[in-house]
Amino acid sequence: MTLLTYQVFKTVADHGSFRKAADILGLTPSAISHAISSMENELGFSVLNRSKSGVTLTNYGENLLPYVNAVLNSDESLWQAIAEFNGLKKGKVKVGCFSSICTSWLPDIMNSFKKKYPDIMIEVFQGTYDDVSYWLKNGVVDIGFLSVSSAGDIPIEPLYKDKLVCVVPKGLFDKNxxxxxxxxxxxxxxxxxxxxxxxxxxxxxxxxxxxxxxxNYHVVDDLSTIALVANGFGICLMPELVMRDIPYEVDCYQIEPDAYRIVGIATMNSDFMAPAVRTMYNHIIKNYKNI
Incomplete structure (x- = not known):
C-alpha cells in the first residue's frame, strides 16, 4: 500500500463519502473506489461499509485508522524535519481544544505563533474533553488542551489554574x-x-x-448553560475563563471552599514530536504557562 492509499482511506473515513474524498484529494470517485478496493484486497478484509446513506468504518477499519494516522503523521514529520534541516520552519500542527480555550486563548496563541512562524499551518479541532482525549490517542491531533483531571493517562503539562465561580440569575441573591x-x-x-x-x-x-x-437541563456548550441561568432556569458552576465577555446578565460569586480546574497542554509523546509540533508546543509553554 502507498501513502496515497492511506490518505484516501483517512479522507473517506473523515468525510463518510467517496465523492467528498475525491473533491478534497483532486481525484475521481472511481479512483477513490479503486484505491479502497485494492486496499481491502491486499488486507484481506473490508474497512468500509457502503450504503445509500454514505460510508462508515467497519470494526476492522476502526481499529486500523489509528495506525494509518500514525503513518501519515510520520510522513509529515519526515518532511518537516527535512525542511528544518534546510533552515525552514514549515509543516502543519493539528490542535484539539475545548470551548473556553477556543474562545479565550486560542486566537491569541495562533496570532502570536503565526507572526513568528508564518509558514506553519494550524488546524483546529474543537470538542469536549472526551473528544480531545480520543483525538490525541488516535493521532487525529498532535497536541490538545485538557484539564489535568480529564487527561487520565495522557501526559499533560499544566499551564493555568482556572478558578470555578458560581453563576446565578441577576439579583437572585441579596449580596454583593x-x-x-x-x-x-x-x-x-x-x-x-x-x-x-x-x-x-x-x-x-x-x-x-x-x-x-x-x-432538568443537561447541555454541552458553555454559552447555552449561561443563557439558561440568565433566564432563571437554575444556577451553575463555571470556570472563570468561560465568563470573559459573556453577553448575558448574571451574577458571579467566588466559591467557598475554593475550587478550580488546572488547564494544560497534552501530547502523547513529547520526545517524538514533529518539528512544527514541537515548535508550537514550546511556544505555548514559554508564553502561556502561568502556574
Whole structure:
C-alpha cells in the first residue's frame, strides 16, 4: 500500500463519502473506489461499509485508522524535519481544544505563533474533553488542551489554574458580587449542568462536597448553560475563563471552599514530536504557562 492509499482511506473515513474524498484529494470517485478496493484486497478484509446513506468504518477499519494516522503523521514529520534541516520552519500542527480555550486563548496563541512562524499551518479541532482525549490517542491531533483531571493517562503539562465561580440569575441573591458563596447556600437550588465529558472538574467538585444537584437541563456548550441561568432556569458552576465577555446578565460569586480546574497542554509523546509540533508546543509553554 502507498501513502496515497492511506490518505484516501483517512479522507473517506473523515468525510463518510467517496465523492467528498475525491473533491478534497483532486481525484475521481472511481479512483477513490479503486484505491479502497485494492486496499481491502491486499488486507484481506473490508474497512468500509457502503450504503445509500454514505460510508462508515467497519470494526476492522476502526481499529486500523489509528495506525494509518500514525503513518501519515510520520510522513509529515519526515518532511518537516527535512525542511528544518534546510533552515525552514514549515509543516502543519493539528490542535484539539475545548470551548473556553477556543474562545479565550486560542486566537491569541495562533496570532502570536503565526507572526513568528508564518509558514506553519494550524488546524483546529474543537470538542469536549472526551473528544480531545480520543483525538490525541488516535493521532487525529498532535497536541490538545485538557484539564489535568480529564487527561487520565495522557501526559499533560499544566499551564493555568482556572478558578470555578458560581453563576446565578441577576439579583437572585441579596449580596454583593465581591462576597463569597458558601457551598451550603447552593444545596436547595436547581442547577443547569453539563455532561461530565464537558465539565469533569465541576462534576468532581460537586461529588467531593456531597452536593447532589437537581437538574432538568443537561447541555454541552458553555454559552447555552449561561443563557439558561440568565433566564432563571437554575444556577451553575463555571470556570472563570468561560465568563470573559459573556453577553448575558448574571451574577458571579467566588466559591467557598475554593475550587478550580488546572488547564494544560497534552501530547502523547513529547520526545517524538514533529518539528512544527514541537515548535508550537514550546511556544505555548514559554508564553502561556502561568502556574
Amino acid at each position: 458580587t465581591d462576597e463569597v458563596m458558601h457551598i451550603s447556600e447552593l444545596r436547595n437550588h436547581q442547577f443547569v449542568t453539563q455532561r461530565e465529558s464537558t465539565d469533569a472538574d465541576i462534576q468532581n467538585f460537586l461529588k467531593e462536597n456531597s452536593l447532589n444537584v437537581q437538574s
